[in-house]
Every structure is written in C-alpha cells, then in structure tokens.
Amino acid sequence: MASTLDSSSGLWTVLGQASNVAQLVGVDALGLVSMVVQAALAARRHRDACRRLAQHVEIVGGLLRELELAELMRREATRRPLEQLSGALRRCYALVTACQDCRGGYFGRLFRGTRMAEELRAAEQEIDMFIRLVPLIALVDTTHDRRIKATERVQSVAASCSSLQTRTQTRVVEFTEISVQGAIAKVGKQLLEEKVHFEEQKTKDVEEFVKLCTCTQESYPGFKKYDLFQIVDGTENFSEKRIVGSGGFGTVYKGELSDGTIVAIKRFDEHATDFNSEVQLLRLQHCNIVKLLGWCVHGKERILVYEFIHNGSLDFIIFDKTKGPLLTWYKRFGIIKGLADGLVYMHKHPLLWMMHGDMKPDNVLLDHDMNPKIADFGSARTLSSEAGQGQTSRVVGTRGYIAPEYASRGLYSLKIDVFSFGVLALVIISGRKNAILQQKGMAYVECWKAA
Template sequence: MESGGLWGVLGQASNVAQLVGVDALGLVSMVEDRGYLHRLLLGARTADELRAAQHEIDMYIRLIPLIALVDGSSNRRDKPAMEGVADAVKDSSNRHISFPARVSGFTEILLQGDSILCNDGEQPLGTVDQQEQKTLDIEELVDLCACIEESCPGFSKFNYFQIVHATDNFSDNSNIGRGGFATIYKGQLPNGLVVAIKRLNEHAQKFDFKSELQLARIQHTNLIKLLGWCIHGKERILVYEFANKGSLHHYIFDKTRKSLLDWPKRLNIIKGVAEGLVYLHTHSMLWIVHRDLKPDNVLLDYNMNPKISDFGSARSLSSDVAEGHTSRVVGTSGFKPPEYASRGVYSVKTDVFSFGVLVLVIISGRKNSILDKQRDTVGDLVRDAWHMWREGRLHELVDPSLGSEYELAQILRCIQVALLCTQEDPTVRPTMPDVAAMLSSGGMILLNDLNLPAELSYEVKEGDMASTCVSQTSQTVDITITSSAPVSTRVRIIIAQEVI
C-alpha cells in the first residue's frame, strides 16, 4: 500500500475514533506497532470497513437531534408553530443539542399526530385540533353513548363482566386482531350470539372512540353493524356483529385461500364495497369519509358479502363537495391519495382513490407498494395498471389464480373504473354513485381524457437515493437518507399513528 493510501486509512480511522470517543493519537501509536500495521495493510477490505463504520456513526449522530426533537414534540404541543427547527433541544441526558433555527432544504420532517415540520418554505398543514389531543373523558363518553342508545334502536349497553366471560377474560385464544389503539376479540354472548369485541387501549383518544360511534346512526348491508358499548372504569369497549369469514386481506394475499375467491365473488365484493361507500357519501346524511379503506377493513360474512369496518379514522363533512384538513394523516400506505398523504386534505374523493386501489388489488391479487423513491405517490400496482392501459395489456393484470374462469369484459371494465378513481387530481375522479353506476353498466367506458400520474412522465435515476426504513405496529418511523444530497437535506422522518 502506498504511503498516501496508508495515511488515508489512518485518517479515516482517526475520524471514526473521534466519533466514538477514542483517543486518536493513542490509535495511531497502536498502529506504529508492527502487528497492528500488518493488520491495517491487509488492504481495501479494512479500509472499506473503517469507511463504513464512519458513515454509519456519522449518520446516527446526525439523527440524534431529530430523534430528540421527535421525543420532545409532545412536550411542545401548546407552543406556537415553528418556522423551522428549534435552535436547541434536550436529549435524554438533558444535554442541549444545537442546530440552526431554520434548516433549509429538508426533504421532509413530518410528525403526524402531534406537530408537523414542513419542507423549507412550506406552511404546516394546520394547527393540531386540540380536541383530537385529549385523552378519553370517561364521563363525557358515557353520556354520549347513553344519548345515542336512546335515539338508535339496536344499539345498547353491555355488561362488562358479561364481556369478560364472553372473551374468556380477554384471552389470547379469543384475540382475532390487533391495531395501534385497540385489540379485537371474538366472543359469544349468553344468548348464543357471536360478536366481535373491540377493546380500546390506554393510548386511544376521544376522537377514535367518537368516530366509531357514528356507525350506530347508520345501517347498511355493506357496513359492519355496531351493536353496543361498554365503559367500565378505564375500559372502553365496542361490540360489533361478527363477520364469519374474516377480512378480505386473509384471502386475497394468501396463495391457498385466494383460490376460494372466484371472479363472481370478487365482482360481488367490488360492487358491495362500492354500494357501502355510496351510502356513506350520500344517503347517510352525514357525508362520512372512511379514510382507511383497505383489504384489512373489508370483512366477509358467511356468504362472502363484504362489510366495510373500522371507522376509527372516519370523519364527517358538511356536504359531498366539502374538504377537510388535518395534521393527523392516518390510513395505510398505498391506499392514501396524494393530496391526503402530502397535505392532509381529505374529501369523499379520498375514499374514491382508495376504492380504485382496492379494485386493482382484488383483480390482481397484488399489494400496492409505495416504492421508496422520490415522487412515488401512487404505488407500483397502480403504476403498472396505467402502463398496461397505455400499452393495451390490461388483461395481464388479472390474478393467475383465476385461471380462465372469468369474463374479460367485466374485468376490463372494473380496471378502467379503478383507473378513473386513481387519478391524482381529486376533482376529476368520479363520485361513488357514478362509480357504482359504471360497475353495473354493460356499456363501454371511455378513458380518453384520463390524467396520467405525474411520475409516469419521468424516470428516477438509479443510485440517487439509498434508504433505511424502520416501522412499528402503532408508530411508523420512515427514515430516508439521500446519499448524494447535502447533510441538511438528508433526512425525512415520519411519525404516523395508525388506528385500528
């Protein structure tokens, strides 16, 4: 190894030593010994390891202030919105970590649920609704449930000990699902009725519970029925009708079970979900937006009829053309429309986009993954469907498990409707009544005026971005490191509370 190369290696070693708190001069003196020098002279392998170690340590040290900022965000809820990043925060050891009062060019730092720090030059999505931050007020909820019980026949109060008995004291054997804010149990009541029991955990907030209670006021064959409530001490429990076959997710993504979903059943599910959304958007007089439509939240009864479930994220609007704005963007990656995922804007067209993705999932048996690259707003499944439409290959999207037992014209019509629903501009997406009409029609659908997703007009160069993702059940931390960008534009942190 040339002397210049050796000193380069030693320089890298010194940098790493400084980062981890090792005396650099002591390290160099160790290298002067023949044995250590021999080990360093093994060549590029050792040098690469040192560089990698330095890179990793450098990355994590640069993330410490941001992680500390996230950890401390809950303590700063009542402070005015910041025009950048605070000039100093405290880490867990109570030391101050300083960085510029305004960090320019951050790719994105988004703290969903507590606060939001935006891209440079952008405004926050809006102040966080203080009502959404309050923990559950037990007395207030009891009064609300009692009031709904009086006005909604079929919605009643359940005895807590009856529920404990029905679930075998909330045993693991009775557990049929778990989410960020609740656990679902299967239980049998004394009269023999089998029910689904949602037990909210301590992190659940008032609006999660209230949103679910909207179901008590609406009834439709394609919406899961809310039967009653129970509040006992700190326990908050909702009781639903039980869907025998479980969720669509357990069928459509399972290699064995998906064969049980022939085309007539899949078409029935598509049309049933559409009718359920039509009711939510128009006939319920509440203009309810579900905001988290996905296979997990479509339950199937004994006859494989679909029932939309999980209304913890649902919101009501003043009309079918109104928009809402939130800083608490919930929902599932791959099913959220661009305007909602990026700006927190939701409307009935939010569900239309999610429905379009759901239709493509049902037809293809594939997931819609949001690729970890710049400007991916629609996901790979939607993108592939658009490409196939442009190239006249829509038939290639059909799930191979269907074999040849389907009517191609029906499938092509459903895919075309899905493409209309997944347009990026919400104003050009059809309404759900229009969608239901198109699905029932035997006529051709003209797609000449479709607006292609913007990302189909350019290609993202390979190597521009390297990324690392860390996710948890109730909290998602999505960290993207852009290797070719300046340090101040390298990190995107997203904290998203997912609700069941």
Template sequence: MGNELRAAQHEIDMFIRLIPLIALVDNSTNTHRVQEAAEQVDGIFIEGSNHRVRFAARVLDITEIRVQGARKLCNVREHPSLGIVGTQEQKTLDNKELVKLCMLTLENYPGFTEFSYFQIMDATDKFSEKRYLGSGGFATAYKGQLPQGFVVGIKRFDHRATLSDFSNELQLARLQYTNIIRLLGWCIHGKERILIYKFMQNGSLDCHIFDRIKGPLLDWSKRLKIIKGLVEGLVYLHKHSMLHIVHRDLKPNNILLEYDMTPKISDFGSAKTLCSDITEEHTSRVVATSGYIAPEYASRGVYSLKTDVFSFGILVLETISGRKNTVLDKRGDTVGDLVRDAWHMWKDQRLRELVDPSLGNGYDIAEITRCAQVALLCSQEDPADRPTMTDIAAMLSSESMRLPVEPKRPYVLSEGGAGEVTYINQSSRTIDITITSS
C-alpha cells in the first residue's frame, strides 16, 4: 500500500509540474513555443555527474477513443511508466531517448537500477549459448548470474524493436505485485538495449503444459494455483494498478513460473494503458499470437481490457487440456478448435474428455467444470459477452456461487474465405498484422 501511495504521489507531482506547460497549449501555440516551455518545466540529475541536465517534458497527447459506441477525448501522457502511444509505436530505438526514459523511471522508482555493460557481459559469459533462454518477437533472453550470486533474467532487444516495445516494458518498474514479473534494471551501451528482471526458476508455462515429461509433474492443484494467480495478476493490471493496463499478448510463453509455481505475467512490450475500464481503442498495427488473439483485435484492431479476458480464457482451456488452440483462418475461424471442442464437451457434460490425460484421475471434476465454463465465457466472440477479471475472480473464489450466464456457442466455421486481415510478417510465434478492411 505504501508503494502504491508513493506511486500515486509521483503521478500527482508530474501533473503539477506540467501545469505551466498545459497553460501554454492552445490553438495558436506553435510546436517551438511548447518545446521551449517544456524545457522549463522539469529536469533530472544524471547519477555521478556534477551538473544538471534538462530533458524536454512530453506534451500531452490527445487520443480519440470510443467508449460504448460514443466518442470522447482522453488525455494520455507519454510517460515511461505508462508506455508510448500513437506514432511512437513504430519509432526506432534512439539511445538518447532511451536513456532519457530510463533516467526518468529511475527518478520516479528508486528500486530501478542501472547496470553497466561489463556487468551484463560477465553475468551472461558474453551472451554465450549456455546462457540462452529463448527468443521472442524483438528480443533474446539470457540467464545471468551477478557477482553476488544473484540470478537474473536478461532481455537483449534487437534492431527490430521500437521505442514503444522498450518503453512499455519500463512500466514494470512501478508494477510491484506478486503475479507480475519484477523489473530490476537497465543497460544501454552503443547498440545494446538491455533490461534485467528477476529470474524465474521454472521457466514458462508452455514448457510444462505442452511437454510430455514435465506435464505430469504439473498436477491439477498446481494448475489451479496458476489459473487463480493469473486472475489476481490481471485484476491488478486492469483495476488496482491505477493505470488500466491491457497486456494484449497473453499466452503460455509469457507466463513465467517461480520456484513454487507462482505465475508471473511477463513481456509487456505490447501493453497499453487505457483511460478507463470501459475504454476501447484502435490500432492499425496488431501484434499478437494466433490462437490467443481476440476476434475484434485481429479483424478490426480494436482492443480493450476484454482483449486480455479472451486470451485468459484460452490460457485456462490450454492449462486444463494440455492442448494448443489452433485457429483456421481460411475457414473464417475466430476462436479456435480448442474453444469449439470444449464448448461441445461442456454442453454434453463430457468435460472429462477435455482434461489432460497426464493428470489421470487426480482432479476434482467440479473444479474442472467451473474453470472450463468460466474460460468459455471469457473466450466468446463478442467482448460485451465476456465477464471482467473482477467478475472472474468472484466466480472462481466461491464454489457455491452459481455462474450468472451460460457461454454462447461459437460460430460455425465457413467453407473457406480469406478473412479480413493480411499477415505481413511472422517472427517466432508472434504475428504482425496490418488491417486492410473493417
């Protein structure tokens, strides 16, 4: 609570410091005048220097969003703890800009530490293959060991990463919660852009539920603990973080497991902040993973907190079944085969057929039924039909609580069709989609 209050104080202080700038912004104000005023608003100290360096504060960005069919204007600040919006999504990494963001984050959240490049090289044995953990859309992960014996996870961004990819991860500096990965520090050296995290001993969720050897070790009690931990983490992101953060790329690869199997939501490169919990926003650059992407986000670039709810539903079904959700795009599929199969099994009271065979009989069918029904409610095509994460927490916390509605049947697949999106790039398991029609 103390951390949350301090974070709130920092937010308020920044608004107060921006008041002189806001007063100068009107229809007749040109960009040069605004930037001059911005330079007078605030500055930061660079650690180890004897002089004060001033960085230009960012002008409030006015973003048009749609709320339940109506339009309103919302002030979205470009701040390192919130992520960059608008045209910054595709801006390439610039060292001066990144250092500026990192130093502002360091100023606001003292637990965030700068690491030297030599420390990183030593910790990873010069990024050796034996330290390699895996690769994502725009970065490679390594296991690192600091001189004190402390083990960390190191994310090394590549040349394809944008300013938004890096800055969105910086918001983790203020998100200190049990089920959110902990960001420890940063390093920028030449072309190297690196972030340092707390290391998760049991790797990612996909390495367990889809593995024939590790799968049986993840019994139902552990899987249920993971599901409930994800609920708590998403409730925090959507409601209690004060930022209404939508992750936009939830999948088993981005769920890391602590030594006791406590789940940690990671990889916030695609995350965005919303003005309220009912806000919808649009983007023409959809970066997500097939099988987990909500239909409205894939086809129209519309995202909201309900986008995460859909992905959570898929995660739950995969955790129960040990199966991957496959989407048949050419047949107009919007949710995936796992969702359709699970719905029919639920409707026919055959949910035992859905359960991962590696679990044997070591599960409570009532718990399976409740989790599966909640997952099906989450993975419905229409976001208005999906519950909120707060509702989901209530549904899973009380065994006696009757679920308010039944999940609707998924749409029947068509006999072909090209769909409304064009896939222009595929890297690893992440697909980059450009919207061509609505």
C-alpha cells in the first residue's frame, strides 16, 4: 500500500493545497465516490482515463454500500484502512477536477507532459487495491460482531446463574457459550446463504441480460451497446426533471446523446427480471411500434435505449382540456387505425406472435404527425402459434383494460389485446377516461394467482 501511496505523493503535495480539496475533509467515503464520478463526467482532458478511474471508484462505492460505515469508523482495525481509502478518493477527486480546466499555471504544464496520465494510472492502481481490501474489511466486521454477540449472551446467562455453585456455574457458562456460538453460527450461515443466493440471482439476471443483448447485437447491427457515461451525461445523472414516464419495471428518461440524438432511456428496477420480450422488439420493425436502438449494462444497471417520440403518450393529450379538442375525428380515426395495424403486425408476424398485454393510453406514443406507436413491452408474451394460449400465476395489467379471463384465471392469448384495443378505441372516440379507473384508487394490477 505504501508504495502505491508514495507514487502519487509528489502531485498530492501540490493538489492538497487546493481549496476545493480542503473542503472534502468532512465528506464520507460514499460522498467522495459520488463526487469523483460527477467530476469525471465533466473532464475535458484525459477524459478516457478519468472515466476509467471513475468506473473503478464506482465499484468501490458499490462495495461500501454493503457495509455499516459509521460503526466501522469506531474500530481501530477497520477505521485506519477506511481513512486511507478516503484519502485516496480525495486524491482521485483532485486529479479529475484538475482535468476539467487546463488554463495556465502548474496544471497547464502538467497537461502538456505525461505526468497527469501517469498520476491517473497510479490512482487507478491504488483504487484497485482497495477493491480487493474492502471485502476483507467486511470480513473483519462480521467476525467482530459475532464475537461480541456471543460474549454478551454468555455473560447474561452467567449473571442469571450467580446463585449456583462455582463448578456448576462454570459448566453452564461453557455449555451456554458453545450453544450460543452454535446458534449464531447457524443463523449467520443461513443469512449468508440467503444473501449469497440473492446476489447470485441478481448476477445471473444481469449475465442473462448481457448474453441476450450481445447475441441480439450480432444479429441486428443497428442494435448497439452504449457506455454508462453516455447515458449519465445524456440524462444529467438520471435527473428527476428528465423523467418522462415510469411503470412496474422501471423509469423512462429523456436523454440527449453526444451527437445530439434525442432518445428515450429505460432504466430497469432491480426486481425486473423478464427482458426477453423487450429485446424481441428488434424483430418487430413497424411504423406503429416504437423502435429499440441499444442497451447498456454496468454493475447493477440494466438499461435499454429507444427512439424518442416527441408528443409523448396519448393520455397526456386526449384527456387534456386544451390539447384534447385539437384531436379531430380524422386524427382520432388515424390513431385507432395505426394501433390496429401495429397489433395485427405483432399478432401475424411470420417469426413470432407477440401479445402486448397492457394496451392503454399511457402505452401509446404520438409522433409529430400524431401517428401512434405502441410502447412499453414489459408485460408482453410470445406465443407459439396464432391460436396459442397459456396460463400464468402472475397477472399484470391495468384495471379497465385487462380482459376478464386473464384477470380472474390468468389465461392469456392474442384475444387479451383485442379486448384492451376495444376499450382503448372507445376511450379515443369519447375522449373520456374509463369509468372503472375513476372508481378505483389503484389502476395498475399485479398479482399472483394460486397455481
């Protein structure tokens, strides 16, 4: 560790005097992680090196979020390495901040040479060391907690048995200590197994998502992989003001790529598991179906990138007192016809029959010419044949639009979309919300039926 720290000591002597670094003394490690990542996004020089360093710092941040930092800082064995980590993160922040502005002075001379590139590589190596060290800190913390709990329980039993003879008391304490340690070990093992299983399942989901997207990318050259920093840049770090929609599987943001392209970025929630139906969109190239452009996976982040439809969803227009009247009968008929064309294409596709499963105004997007595009395929299912049907214990849909046989028994087929389309057509014609939605407080339905 010392050699790595010494490699950056020369530059840190200069950077440590900077006012912006001095202000970081009271910031905790997780706060520093966030600041380094944000600063790296604004780097003007050595941009690739800064972002690569930020990616390594982000891995450390993910490990730190699994720990109780406040408790660890009270113990000598774990406090010192965490303080060294904070120092390393402050150095990283100073480096990437310096890369934001290269005008004159010491930093100007530094940029013109190779010194800054070397310092960034040294900082990256130092952070890599902490990536290996943080899990060891967690292990020390777990061992410490188990020892404390065992001691407290043994002392409690010993106090309650104070009236017994010394020899008997000793045997009871010894027996109790063994029992308590055994119980703690058993519970600890169970919790560890559950945590490991949960982490393995999440890792498995991410690996399957990567595999699916990679295979799809080979078959469809237009489908590309995006870097997380492109996504973060384009959404202003997933700013709330960029949100254009949300649902049961994730949040959709309006993003702008470096080349000026406006896109819709769907960021999946952690509990989302079924991505196959979303990626299947690449097979459905139709003017009335939203187009899928690419994907991104970084750590726990799973993201899909779509074309951006500028007029937004149908429900924001048709139910609006000002915009609603602008939808003439001709335009409403065009929307209904476009939706019908899109559904027929999905249901009659030569390679697969796909059921959307959640047709409603929120999932219909309108372009500049008010042409509809079917969106949000998170509830979609593929069928083996046109007349095929299936049954599921997990029913997902929207009250007022969900077919009765699907809601009550979990039976699904292409008829599900036909029912929803009929309700949707009535809503478009009348310009009124479904009465069932007005009567119910919760419109979205997700439930599990008994098998």
